[in-house]
Amino acid sequence: MNTLQPFAELASADLQNRLAKMILIGTVAQVDYDTARVKVKVGDWLTTWLPWLTHRASNDVNWQALEIDEQVMVFSPCGDTAQGVVLGSIYQQTQHQLVSDIAVEERQNIHRFKYQDGTVIEYDRAKHKLKADVNGDVEMNVNGFDGSEAKGDLSVTVKENADVNVGKNMTAIVAENVVITAGKSASVTASDNIEVKAKAILLDASADITIKAGGTLKLNGTKISAQE
Structure with a gap:
């Protein structure tokens, strides 16, 4: 009688069991967002808390948590599920x-x-x-900015309000025409001076034009005319 046979059979059974558990497919049952770990349900069996794989996890860090019922693959070194790692998600239909x-x-x-x-x-x-x-708001904070260039056309559409706040100076340079159209009122306010320079300036209103000065109103021109 071979006294080592029971041990050989036991070792073989253990090896088969470990091989069967090296790669498992299941669904996320629980998520711990504090430790970045999940429990995965494989059939009727629930794993211990396992970390999930991410793109970067050192000086550069990527964060995207798994969700309940997400189908994933679990890799367990040597078939030891206590050391398992969730490799990632698998597409469902x-x-x-x-x-x-x-x-x-x-x-x-x-x-x-x-x-x-x-x-x-x-x-x-x-x-x-x-x-x-984006189905909501967009917020962008930039500490330094070297510039932005669009070599083709650029279109920006805002369906509600748009605010632009500049802490210091703002310069807009346009090679050709600038058109500003407002469906209702347009307002330009400055705490100091407003200066407009052009070869010719045309003010055209279908109703009244009102000029109000808190101090002196000056009109200087080589020729000033008023027509009715």
Whole structure:
């Protein structure tokens, strides 16, 4: 009788068990946003708290938490699930709708990120086009700025209010025409002087024009005329 056979069978069974647990697919059941760990449900079994993989986690840090019911893959070194790491998400059938509006032959050139609130950030490398459709506010703080240049046309549309606050000076240089159109009133206010210089200045109003001065009103010209 081979007295080592039971041990060999036990070792073989342990090896098979470890191999079976090296790579598992399940869904996120619980999330700890403080420690960046999740518990994954695989069938009827629930893992311990496991870290999830991220792009960077040193001086440069990337943060994007997994969510409940997200399908993921778990890799466990030597089949030890206590040392497991959640590698990342796996597409489910419903997620394919994210690019359903794009032709199949064009999808290889699209990098799109869609958030739960409907916000979409997209870059098309074939068309060299970056698109941001934000379902809410956009806030940008820049400590230093060397300049921005658009070699083609630039269009900015604001459906509600727009505010521009400049702490010091602001200069706008336009090679050709500038057109400002207001559906209602237009107002320019300065705590000091307002200066307008041009070869010719035309003020045209379909109703009245009122000029109000708290001090002296001066009209200087080589020729001043009034017509009715």
